[in-house]
Amino acid sequence: MILITFHLAELYDINAQIMITAVAGLFILPFFLFSSLAGQIADKYEKSFLIRIIKFVEIVLMCLTAAAFETMHLWWLVFLLFCMGTQSTFFGPLKFSILPQLLNDEELVAGNGLVNAGTNIAILTGTLCGGLFILSPLGRHYISAGVVGVAAAGYAASRFIPLAVPSSPELRIDRNLFRSTWEMLVYPLSNKDVFRSIIGISWFWFLGSVFLAQFPSFAKDTLGGDEQVSTLFLVIFSVGVGAGATLCNKLLKGRVSGKYLSYSLVGMSVFIGMLYMFSASAPAGAGLMSVWDFIRGPRALGIVFAMFMIALCGGLYSVPMYAMMQRMTPESHMARVIASLNIIDSLGMVLAAALTALMIAAGMSIYGIFFAMAFINLLMLPLTLKLSRINYD
Numbered sequence: 001m002i003l004i005t006f007h008l009a010e011l012y013d014i015n016a017q018i019m020i021t022a023v024a025g026l027f028i029l030p031f032f033l034f035s036s037l038a039g040q041i042a043d044k045y046e047k048s049f050l051i052r053i054i055k056f057v058e059i060v061l062m063c064l065t066a067a068a069f070e071t072m073h074l075w076w077l078v079f080l081l082f083c084m085g086t087q088s089t090f091f092g093p094l095k096f097s098i099l100p101q102l103l104n105d106e107e108l109v110a111g112n113g114l115v116n117a118g119t120n121i122a123i124l125t126g127t128l129c130g131g132l133f134i135l136s137p138l139g140r141h142y143i144s145a146g147v148v149g150v151a152a153a154g155y156a157a158s159r160f161i162p163l164a165v166p167s168s169p170e171l172r173i174d175r176n177l178f179r180s181t182w183e184m185l186v187y188p189l190s191n192k193d194v195f196r197s198i199i200g201i202s203w204f205w206f207l208g209s210v211f212l213a214q215f216p217s218f219a220k221d222t223l224g225g226d227e228q229v230s231t232l233f234l235v236i237f238s239v240g241v242g243a244g245a246t247l248c249n250k251l252l253k254g255r256v257s258g259k260y261l262s263y264s265l266v267g268m269s270v271f272i273g274m275l276y277m278f279s280a281s282a283p284a285g286a287g288l289m290s291v292w293d294f295i296r297g298p299r300a301l302g303i304v305f306a307m308f309m310i311a312l313c314g315g316l317y318s319v320p321m322y323a324m325m326q327r328m329t330p331e332s333h334m335a336r337v338i339a340s341l342n343i344i345d346s347l348g349m350v351l352a353a354a355l356t357a358l359m360i361a362a363g364m365s366i367y368g369i370f371f372a373m374a375f376i377n378l379l380m381l382p383l384t385l386k387l388s389r390i391n392y393d
Helices: 002-012 016-044 047-071 074-097 105-133 139-158 177-190 192-222 227-252 261-280 291-295 300-328 331-361 366-388
Strands: none
Touching: 002 016, 002 074, 002 192, 002 227, 016 047, 016 074, 016 177, 016 192, 016 331, 047 074, 047 139, 074 105, 074 331, 105 139, 105 227, 105 300, 177 192, 177 331, 192 227, 192 261, 192 300, 192 331, 192 366, 227 291, 227 300, 261 300, 261 366, 300 331, 300 366, 331 366
16 A cells, blocks of 8 residues: 555556555455355365465465565556455454364453454554565565565464364355355344344444555645655554454453443544544645654644554454354354355445545545544444343353
């Protein structure tokens, strides 16, 4: 996104905001297309073996990505991003469905918290390195080496995952993607609470995708910051979600509960409103500010604090949602339910990308789009109130 915003958009004569939105949508499109197949495979076969295969494929994709970074070919990078989305589609159901097999019930919230916090540490590290290096003279070489090295480390780590017996070895794989997708989406409807938790998780990704996709444009066009300011925002967001995920386990003390869902949802809207107030009155200057110039500015503390708290509330919101869904789902259908979650997640993020593109085309400012999300977010309050009343003891 930084490469498009600050370099490739001008080189290829394209609108950076619309291109970033389209690329974000393209990355998650495979979740919608292939999740049904991914869920069936994850339930039918032994999970640790599948994870090792997927992680090996990641090494191959990252070698190709390194070559694309070296040549700075936009469309090759976009295609590989789609391939990485496909790889993630097959990894997602395995990652979350294996947790209930390897963890006790009282460890489930902590396990999900660690997965979410670890994911955000990875996002933080990648975002920081990418933002700092991508536009520097030797940065592409560092990033190319880094993505291949991290992929190799991921494969090495997968060798230590314990065996997880197939949940449904008798399952017949339905290769008709449309039919299997429909059947997979219908199954969670038989349990309203599972379906509500899926909708709740998908809303987290809907809202988050709006913010993450627009941070480069927000930094540049709204606040007048350079790519390092955009990186700072992504780092703050990642740290905040990780902090919220960690805090969630401490507050719940290992119990699977939706006790704090409504509070965290309202908190997100309140702090989005705070972000709007601080950013709406911050006109961009003639030149692009460095991160240090931005931090010394009068509104920086308020913007940073609001972003961090939005993300923290998001982490506090999402972790119990995952644990609740896992607790309420039979092990024999776990991966397929998570695959259906990925389908609805992807649909939500595609809709988020489309909605954002329409708002931009209508002339709305980025901070205006954020402010609209604060009100739309509150529409989820009745759902969180229903989930918070479920007793798992």
